[in-house]
Amino acid sequence: MRSLLIDAGNTSVKVALFEDGTLQPLFRIPTIRVLEHPADFVKKLRDITFNKLGVASVVKEITHLIEENFPGALIVSANLKLPIKIDYRTPELLGADRIAAACGGLEFADSFIVVSCGTATVVDLVEEKTFKGGVIFPGVETMAQLLNLKTSQLPKVNFEGEVKIPGRSTEECIQAGILASTIGGIKETIRNLPQHPLLITGGWGELVSRHVKGTYVPELVFKGILKILK
Ligand SMILES: Nc1ncnc2c1ncn2[C@@H]1O[C@H](COP(=O)(O)OP(=O)(O)OP(=O)(O)O)[C@@H](O)[C@H]1O
Numbered sequence: 518m519r520s521l522l523i524d525a526g527n528t529s530v531k532v533a534l535f536e537d538g539t540l541q542p543l544f545r546i547p548t549i550r551v552l553e554h555p556a557d558f559v560k561k562l563r564d565i566t567f568n569k570l571g572v573a574s575v576v577k578e579i580t581h582l583i584e585e586n587f588p589g590a591l592i593v594s595a596n597l598k599l600p601i602k603i604d605y606r607t608p609e610l611l612g613a614d615r616i617a618a619a620c621g622g623l624e625f626a627d628s629f630i631v632v633s634c635g636t637a638t639v640v641d642l643v644e645e646k647t648f649k650g651g652v653i654f655p656g657v658e659t660m661a662q663l664l665n666l667k668t669s670q671l672p673k674v675n676f677e678g679e680v681k682i683p684g685r686s687t688e689e690c691i692q693a694g695i696l697a698s699t700i701g702g703i704k705e706t707i708r709n710l711p712q713h714p715l716l717i718t719g720g721w722g723e724l725v726s727r728h729v730k731g732t733y734v735p736e737l738v739f740k741g742i743l744k745i746l747k
């Protein structure tokens with residue numbers, strides 16, 4: 518059995534294959550590229566041999582693209598039969614990546630906190646296999662882009678080197694501010710939640726896990742899609 522898994526985020530679309538008990542990342546592609554060349558993406562998927570397709574998409578156009586081209590696909594949403602309960606005011610609007618990450622976390626515990634560091638930084642509480650909600654704030658790259666876009670003098674920074682507080686140049690100050698607000702935002706959120714193990718995921722998860730105590734699980738969304746697919 519070969520299960521193809523797709524995690525379509527706002528920045529990048531990640532594709533993995535699960536076969537013989539092994540999860541194998543296949544490729545990641547900028548979301549914008551999929552939106553601009555949808556047929557190329559569909560062809561890339563059709564070139565892969567698989568029996569089942571599971572998708573967590575937070576990009577409507579990509580959800581529709583998959584639905585149209587792969588009618589048998591399992592599209593993660595709160596409407597499906599899930600291994601968790603959803604206690605959220607607007608379950609129909611809850612991001613599929615949040616649902617999948619919460620399901621993936623069951624591999625580690627019944628109660629835990631997910632810290633998902635992508636386009637947005639999301640901290641979610643799952644207690645006794647029930648999704649209880651969380652916080653959403655701008656992600657690392659999103660903050661960096663916005664500061665550059667909204668100002669005349671602030672450059673667009675990257676996070677390749679070590680970040681020091683206090684910063685001693687414009688670039689260092691922005692890097693320090695973004696990291697401090699991300700780490701600080703996560704810690705302030707956790708301080709307001711019941712104590713549970715932390716699962717950290719997302720493109721910026723590795724950076725964040727150097728500053729926040731938790732388990733870094735880059736494939737948490739894929740694990741969740743698989744759990745729902747089974
Ligand atoms: N496997 C990887 N390959 C390349 N870059 C990665 C990888 N994992 C993390 N990154 C880095 O993490 C950053 C953030 O990842 P990305 O922008 O893809 O976020 P994301 O978690 O996929 O967000 P979203 O799910 O919202 O699209 C990227 O700028 C990239 O530098």
Ligand SMILES: CC(C)(CO)[C@@H](O)C(=O)NCCC(=O)O
Pocket residue numbers: 526527575610611612613614615635636637639653
């Ligand atoms: C918060 C993001 C952007 C994180 O990828 C995504 O889960 C999303 O678009 N969610 C929809 C809103 C919600 O979850 O309530």
